Amino acid sequence: MQAVSRIRPARRDTRRRIRQRRAAAFASVTVLTLAVSTSAGTGHLRADPTTAAGSTAPGHPTPLAPCMISGPSDVQMTEGIPTPPGYSRSTGTVRALNLMIDFSDAPGEGTALDRLAEFAPQTRQWFATSSYGRLDYRPEAPIDHWLRMPKPFSAYGMERGAPFEPGYRELVEDLVARADPKVDFRAYDLVNVLVTPNAGPSALDTVLSVTFAGNREAPVADGVPVANASFVYSRQDDGSGAYGETGYRVLPHENGHAFGLPDLYTHEGGGAVGHWDIMSEDWGADNDLLGWHKWKLGWLDETQVSCAAAAGTGEYTLTPLPRPGGAKLVVVPLDSRTAYAVELRTQGGNDVAVCRPGVLVYKVDATVDTGGGPVRVYDSRRDSGGCVRSPNVHAELSDAAFVPGETFKDPRAGIVITVAGTDPAGNHRVRVTRR
Known part of the structure; x- marks a missing residue:
């Protein structure tokens, strides 16, 4: 992994505007919780709103209690501890279903497994390192070819990465209908939808990548809501030649939302946290979580x-x-x-x-x-x-x-x-x- 990467100066302001648009989109989204949780170790989805992700409230008195701050129930992806229920488990075995999709007006670029290789096994190793081995992240692809959506990409009308856009609901419904006969959704904790990079604009122009985290309104497949799903578009390629080492990092960022973590960048970009957390900046040189x-x-x-x-x-x-x-x-x-x-x-x-x-x-x-x-x-x-x-x-x-x-x-x-x-x-x- 390179410690330093570069983008052409003309693109620097473009990236700043991208961050501002992406932050504005997330700031206006109501992230719904209490939808679905998983069983650590089995990786099976279940309709159980009582199980929380990550750190849980202790069942005995603890000197840490005064430090376990919490926020109001209407806060979107609160930093409070414990994490509210509804998100994917973040310890034990977590099985990630990867579906590679394309469209008639944007046929798959390369093979579907090539697209998967841009993110795995790098994401698995990133989580293993960051969690000190406590998260056994297993990316799986039971469908090894491009899954063609029934409508052209342009027909979905998606203009930005925001879960409230109607086009996203249509796309998830179509995705479930195409994949359900071949996939048992109950066997997975979260879903990664890896879109062919030639669908939609470059990530340097706008950011369509988005995560539905704990979404109560999610379409149902095999009896469980597809509630924690990350979509990745385009490529975060800054032209430095380091994409093979750095490009995968959008996925651990998006999966961080599925685990209940908020965006730390703001309308001003990374000015609040900088490069000290991947939920703030996920471009360029590798970084960890706080x-x-x-x-x-x-x-x-x-x-x-x-x-x-x-x-x-x-x-x-x-x-x-x-x-x-x-x-x-x-x-x-x-x-x-x-x-x-x-x-x-x-x-x-x-x-x-x-x-x-x-x-x-x-x-x-x-x-x-x-x-x-x-x-x-x-x-x-x-x-x-x-x-x-x-x-x-x-x-x-x-x-x-x-x-x-x-x-x-x-x-x-x-x-x-x-x-x-x-x-x-x-x-x-x-x-x-x-x-």
Whole structure:
């Protein structure tokens, strides 16, 4: 994986406009939940709205309870913990049904299995690395050829990636009708629809890729709603020649929605989180998820998360997020809806573009909808211009991490977070003081 990739300068503003349009679309979509859940380990869909994805509420008293913030029930894809029910499981064996489709006015480009190879096994490895082996993601393609839709692509009238567009409903209904005789939908946790890249505009012009996450209104196949389905169009090819290494990353981003994660980019693009989470920026150099998301998805144990809820001063040791095992996250709750999160980011694992390793401090707000900025990273070096020179990485936040001797302060809340030092293993000591 290249640490840096490039796009032609003329396309940089185009990508910014794409992000703004995509963010606006998601910000206006009502994401419905309580539709369908899966059984970890079996990978079978079932109409059971009581099972939550990822991290679940503990059945016993826990010191982490004050840090398990939650949002109102009408928040679209809340950052609250636990994740509301209705999304796909994000631990254990997760079987992903891949259907490659084409149209009479856009016949399949290459073979269907070639299209699948653009995303698997890379996506499987990405999830295995990010989850420390807790997500066994299995992409399967029981239909190994292009599945021709009954209408031309143009007849569906899709102009942007938004689930409320009528054309998407028609396409899913047609897809189910064509695939159902050959596929048992009950055997899968989520669905990936990999559209032939010559259907619709280039991803550099507009973004049609979209995920139906926990959609109660989804068409039914084999008695279960096709409620967690990701559609991928075109190719996120920036012309740098790195598509073979980077192009797959749109799929783990879209599947992140199926697991209940919101978009972290906003109308301004990646200015809230930058390249610190694939739910913010999924173009270019590889990147991981925030520690908060790893906890939310059930990839961190209770022993790996500390809750700094009491007044006074506490010191915590953080191990690098890419490294399996060890303490990963310190949460500093502000109230029942918001909290600061603190983690140690270094180059390794899925993080290849970390140019200033250190302690990342960010605020999580469970009351903010997807695409509205539910997470905000604090920049330790504001207006520095950053330390990465890739047009696919939000440069200003690339050096946001705090290093030993530096301090984050929130005077109003009476919170001070100081990076106190490191040890020979590269772990960092963090001191949290709250009045």
